[in-house]
Amino acid sequence: MASKALLLALLGAVAVLGVTAEELSTSGRSLLATGFPYCACDNKAKHSPYRLTTAPSVSYMGQTWMCFTLYLNATGTSCSLPAGSRPACCDANLYKLEFDVDPACKGTSDLALLFKGYNTVVDGVTIQETVKTISIEVLDRTPAAAVLRISKGLEMPQAVLASFSSGLPVCFNRKPGFCTTTQLFMSPDSATYALFNTNKNCCPSGLAGPLNPPDQPKPNTYPSPPAAPLPPSPEPPSPSPMAGKRSPP
Ligand SMILES: *[C@@H]1O[C@H](CO)[C@@H](O)[C@H](O)[C@H]1NC(C)=O
Numbered sequence: 001m002a003s004k005a006l007l008l009a010l011l012g013a014v015a016v017l018g019v020t021a022e023e024l025s026t027s028g029r030s031l032l033a034t035g036f037p038y039c040a041c042d043n044k045a046k047h048s049p050y051r052l053t054t055a056p057s058v059s060y061m062g063q064t065w066m067c068f069t070l071y072l073n074a075t076g077t078s079c080s081l082p083a084g085s086r087p088a089c090c091d092a093n094l095y096k097l098e099f100d101v102d103p104a105c106k107g108t109s110d111l112a113l114l115f116k117g118y119n120t121v122v123d124g125v126t127i128q129e130t131v132k133t134i135s136i137e138v139l140d141r142t143p144a145a146a147v148l149r150i151s152k153g154l155e156m157p158q159a160v161l162a163s164f165s166s167g168l169p170v171c172f173n174r175k176p177g178f179c180t181t182t183q184l185f186m187s188p189d190s191a192t193y194a195l196f197n198t199n200k201n202c203c204p205s206g207l208a209g210p211l212n213p214p215d216q217p218k219p220n221t222y223p224s225p226p227a228a229p230l231p232p233s234p235e236p237p238s239p240s241p242m243a244g245k246r247s248p249p
Pocket residue numbers: 073074075076
């Protein structure tokens with residue numbers, strides 16, 4: 001109750017002074033963590049180099065997977081300040097990834113595909129293509145809310161992610177008969193994400209988009225779609241009973 005009164009007082013101060021919640025924060029934590037990521041943690045992207053962007057979807061195990069790339073980008077953040085004066089979350093590790101999703105879409109995804117195409121060990125951390133069981137958790141909140149989360153298998157020091165210059169891929173299956181990508185993420189163009197550290201006091205958040213990035217040219221590993229009819233050949237081969245057989249000299 002006392003903390004609620006304090007919160008209301010702070011909200012009043014925000015309204016009067018026109019400052020942001022982050023500016024009221026003393027320890028680097030946001031004090032007004034009422035919405036996603038539903039946690040009292042520093043969610044400011046400017047206080048962290050962790051970022052997420054979308055990647056083309058992939059076919060894997062007969063399913064369609066929505067893919068994202070985890071990477072580091074400290075440009076435009078406060079993380080270029082010297083250690084000690086920069087926000088603590090600049091030095092956080094990586095532990096879990098969460099998305100804000102529609103509670104009505106529970107069941108849409110039940111597997112995560114980590115690090116597709118990778119099989120290496122960096123600083124003792126195994127970065128290897130793995131499928132993990134996950135679920136969409138519907139939270140006990142009003143209004144209703146849900147998160148799509150991957151934690152097991154994602155934990156790594158920042159230096160490990162930094163060693164992958166193109167970032168690391170994380171994908172989620174989308175089961176047929178459930179929500180579309182835009183229904184799941186409640187947006188036509190982006191997914192709202194948060195990247196937590198193990199202590200869960202850092203949760204840099206942002207928007208990853210576009211939601212359905214165009215496919216990149218891929219090596220021809222999968223069966224091609226049926227070819228379009230060819231235009232008439234200028235010199236059609238004359239029909240012959242010998243067609244397809246070796247002609248005698
Ligand atoms: C890094 O962040 C800066 C500032 O937001 C942006 O201009 C730049 O494109 C980003 N670089 C990458 C590789 O995402």
